[in-house]
Amino acid sequence: MTKHKNFDDQAPLSAPIEDLQVRIAFLDDLVEQLNDQVAQQSLELADLQKQMRILYQRMESSDLSEGIAVFDPMSNRPPHY
Template identity: 70%
Template structure:
């Protein structure tokens, strides 16, 4: 192996290592962004679950039978007929 080939091999190896370092830095940034997004979505889902539980409790606590008239299709015809 000549000295020139050795220098070329070291240069290409150095370039490959630099390329890998750039890719790792990019992936680290991407993982951090995805982690932040997942954390935000988790907080949103938790908030939405609490809101749904509150709505379920309201529906269960209310008496829906009062104030709702029975519907008779023969006497209560919709306006478009």
């Protein structure tokens, strides 16, 4: 009879414990998904940084003064002046 009473005393506690276990399982899954997303974005960011370095190197190596005329504000007045 005392064992049966102990089981009845633990019954109200089992539902909140099961709810917490479900929430923990959900949060574990969510953390795993977020970790995967951060890892993927980290790789994409590294790739974009590499592409930017290549573009900057191309810009620095090209001679921009050859194809573009120097701007002189006195001789190159807009038509509305």
